[in-house]
Amino acid sequence: MSGVEYQKWWDAVWREDDQASFRQLFNHFYKGLVRFAIDLAAGREAAEEIVSDVFIQLWKNRQHNERIQHIKTYLYTSVRNRCYNHHRDSFKHQWQAIEDVEESLPGEIHTHLEYKEMQEWLDLAVRKLSPQAKTIFRLIREEGFKYKEVATILDISPRTVETQLVRATNRLRLALEQYNAHMKQLSAR
Incomplete structure (x- = not known):
């Protein structure tokens, strides 16, 4: 999908309070933003909460802000900042479980x-x-x-x-x- 398409969605949200366009933005970016937040070591539950909070604030402030020129960059930057704030506010260290590598299947491998x-x-x-x-x-x-x-x-x-x-x-x-x-x-x- 081109950046022009989701920028049009944002413009419709910003100018016209278009909920359908906001839903499209959310659906398009949600998974990638959650994965990004998890990569920043926020944990799945915290990552989902952080991303949801970013979208909630985006909706609440949609008309109070100047037009966002690059909505994709804005969203990822907002999630990054919230992840950093989450770490600062919640905890200093996080342990991540190490997943074991599965053994190869015996016999014929398809x-x-x-x-x-x-x-x-x-x-x-x-x-x-x-x-x-x-x-x-x-x-x-x-x-x-x-x-x-x-x-x-x-x-x-x-x-x-x-x-x-x-x-x-x-x-x-x-x-x-x-x-x-x-x-x-x-x-x-």
Whole structure:
């Protein structure tokens, strides 16, 4: 979906109090914003609450603010700031559970199962990235942001974004190589 489309939704909300357009904005961005908030180590429940609060405030203040020029960047920046505030206000440290890697299925491995296993392997590699690298990777690769937009959202330099993305990509490439070696070992048995 193009940025023009969701910017039109926001303009309809801002100018005309269009609830249907607001619902479209919410439905379009909610999952990605929650995933982003979770990446900022807010936890699922807190992430959902933070994202909901951002949308509630957006609706409440829709006509009191000047027109928001880039609604996507605004939303991600708002969620980032609320996550930081949540950490400051609620707790200093958060422990995250480490998920175990599933064992390979014995016997014949079907293409669908191979794909699923490879996806799990890559998901684990993404989870092992530093929080900043994981966030940058997801914003660029999954959410379609540009380097400068991510730099603005995270309040870092575009060069840092580029460096972190290169590191993340290299780690994922290494994980794929390890997965391929793992599959060769299984097929040699």
